[in-house]
Amino acid sequence: GAVVSQHPSRVICKSGTSVKIECRSLDFQATTMFWYRQFPKQSLMLMATSNEGSKATYEQGVEKDKFLINHASLTLSTLTVTSAHPEDSSFYICSAPFRGEAEAFFGQGTRLTVV
Amino acid sequence: QQQVKQSPQSLIVQKGGISIINCAYENTAFDYFPWYQQFPGKGPALLIAIRPDVSEKKEGRFTISFNKSAKQFSLHIMDSQPGDSATYFCAAPLLMEYGNKLVFGAGTILRVKS
Numbered sequence: 001g002a003v004v005s006q007h008p009s010r011v012i013c014k015s016g017t018s019v020k021i022e023c024r025s026l027d028f029q030a031t032t033m034f035w036y037r038q039f040p041k042q043s044l045m046l047m048a049t050s051n052e053g054s055k056a057t058y059e060q061g062v063e064k065d066k067f068l069i070n071h072a073s074l075t076l077s078t079l080t081v082t083s084a085h086p087e088d089s090s091f092y093i094c095s096a097p098f099r100g101e102a103e104a105f106f107g108q109g110t111r112l113t114v115v
Numbered sequence: 116q117q118q119v120k121q122s123p124q125s126l127i128v129q130k131g132g133i134s135i136i137n138c139a140y141e142n143t144a145f146d147y148f149p150w151y152q153q154f155p156g157k158g159p160a161l162l163i164a165i166r167p168d169v170s171e172k173k174e175g176r177f178t179i180s181f182n183k184s185a186k187q188f189s190l191h192i193m194d195s196q197p198g199d200s201a202t203y204f205c206a207a208p209l210l211m212e213y214g215n216k217l218v219f220g221a222g223t224i225l226r227v228k229s
Contacts, residue, residue: 004158006158034216034217041202041222041224042221042222043204043219043220043221043222044159044204044219046216046218049216091156093158093159095158095217103147103149103161103164104149104161104217105161106151106158106159106160106161107158108157108158109156109157109158111156
C-alpha cells in the first residue's frame with residue numbers, strides 16, 4: 001500500500017511552546033490530507049482537512065489559531081500546536097487518501113506530551 | 116450528521132475462534148467500507164475494504180460481509196490468533212467539498228487468548 005510518514009513519533013514540550021508535526025506522502029501525491037486526534041482507548045476524531053495550496057478546513061470545535069495547518073506541497077502537510085498546554089497532550093495522526101479515493105493511509109502517529 | 120455505530124466495544128476470543136465485529140451506518144457518500152487495525156502507539160493500518168458491488172470480500176483469514184438493505188457491514192476474523200489482538204475500526208465515507216472524509220466507528224478492542 002501507499003506510505004504516509006509522520007514525524008516525530010514522540011515529542012515532549014513545555015507548556016507555552018509550539019510543536020510542529022510533519023506528515024509526508026512518500027510515494028504518491030496528496031492534495032488533501034487529514035489530521036486526527038485520538039485519546040486513549042477512543043476513536044479517531046477528525047480535527048481538520050489540509051488542502052494543498054489553500055486554507056485548511058477545520059471541524060466544529062477545533063481552534064484554528066491553536067492548531068495551525070500548512071499544506072505547502074503535494075507531499076507535505078504540517079500541524080503546529082501553538083502555545084501548547086497539558087490538555088493538548090494526545091496522539092495525533094495524519095492520513096492521506098490514495099489516488100483521490102476514500103482509501104486512506106495513515107501515518108505512524110505522534111505522541112505529544114506537554115509538561 | 117453521518118454516524119457509524121460499531122459493536123462490540125471489546126471482545127475476547129479463544130485462539131482459533133472466530134472474531135466478529137459489526138458496524139451500522141446511516142448515509143454514505145458512496146459505497147466503500149474499510150476496516151482498520153491499530154496496535155498500541157501506532158497509526159491505524161488498512162486491513163481490508165469492500166466496495167459493495169459484491170456482498171462479501173475475503174482476504175486470507177479476514178472477511179467483510181455487507182448488507183446494503185440493512186446498512187450494515189461486519190468483519191470476520193477466522194482462526195483468530197494472539198497476534199490479531201488490537202483495536203479495530205470500521206469507517207464509512209462522507210462526501211465533503213474537497214473530497215471525501217472517513218467517519219470512524221468507536222472501535223473494538225479485540226483480545227485473543229492463547
